[in-house]
Amino acid sequence: MTRSYLVTGAASGIGRATRDLLLERGHRVIGVDLRNADIEVDLTTASGRDDVIGRATELSGGVLDGVVAVAGLSAPIAATVAVNYYGAVATLEGLRPLLAKSDAPRAATVASMTSIGPFDERLLNAIESGTEAEALGRGKELEDSGPEIGYLNYPTSKRALARWLRRQAPTEAWAGAGIPLNAIAPGIVLTPMTEPLMATPEGREQVLQSVPMPLNGPMGPAAPAELLVWLTSEVNTHVTGQVVFIDGGFDAVTRGDSTW
Template sequence: MAVPRTTLITGAASGMGAALARHLTALGERVIGVDLHDAQVCADLTDPAQRAALVARVQQIAPSIDAVVACAGVSPPVPGDTLVAVNYFGVTDLLPRLLPLLHRATEPRAVVISSLASLHPVDARLVELCLDGNEAAAREQAGKIGAQSYASSKRALTQWIRRTAVLPGWADKGVLLNGVAPGIVMTPMVAPLLETAEGREALAAGVPTVVPDYATAEQIVPLLAFLASPANGYMVGQVPFVDGGADVLLRGEAAL
């Protein structure tokens, strides 16, 4: 009998993380959930010390992990410095720390939630600071620009995925790193915007779609599960859009 895979999911207490946890558990796989609360491992991803403690705790739970899926994320009106700390450094500082555990697995995978917002206007300075790994300066810059920190953090995250996926220690060691860029997903994170006419208009302007409804978390899960599984044996550094057509409407037919 095959040994069940073990997948670590950040943001596992709600939204896409919770939906993925339910899906994998139903398949008989083991899930290690990470979140601020209501999770097997509780940690604040804005705090570098808690990121390190999280990894130490996971090492106590499992000698190896087969996949990491980084679903944790926040959006406005959360302050900009918190946005960049969770959305960018809560991934890019954490995943390399987990590499030794992934290296012990037979077919390790890593998946990161980016966003269609990565196509929106960004603050170039914040993107640069993120990619340079300067968390203190990035958080300071994000605090100055506010809401634009969301798109900027996701643009930087997408670039980090593509940059990192081909570095030594990742695909060459079997750790296939990819992302997913959803459009609007009906999760607790976007619920406040959907409750007001002003919020719905802002969403429609920034994320136009050609389908009648926004996605449910369960509609994103199959792609996440595939990318985190051995069935994905050849995708490296890709961040496909799952957005109801928003990418095409915003960028047209250009392939690049």
């Protein structure tokens, strides 16, 4: 059965792989990205997020079967928080009414294996309890402290997204409306940004020492795309509120028995 999807971050990486896989399987896909997409917007801005909802409503005819919020940044800047958390949440919440009109609605987003690592507590508190302006203000403070500290914008934003999802998925608005809401947490994904580091045996060894992935090592974007497509397919009737690690075993190595 042909389904209608919206995928953010559809021009590259995991988003593009997800879009391509859905198209390959005969589904309709509305792609969202800064450029080279059906809807070209900047998800760091409120106007860009509003444009996604308005244009998606027009292009979909008012009904979506799946929403996959992939768009994100990993840069050591405050804009990372704006896209990774506020852009993803605005996309999912804003398109929920269109999903509610589907006979089999599904939604998913992308967290990260880094969500279980070091984070900035002040930023997390600002995201969860303050305004976006306050969160971005703290994010700018981290940014101005240099790349190493500024990088905390990334894992903190992904941790906040995972916590939001866990809290929202069982509610009346999502589970009560029959909409499974899940996330994936990828390990190292081979993209144009990471490929140079992985191109030499020395670089690969350095990466795998800091991020052990005993099962097959780093992956291409097709692997997480397959998982996103399954989570947002009709066959997923009961998986919800989950952050599914697709990380070659990193989570098991890092946390061991602590989750149980």
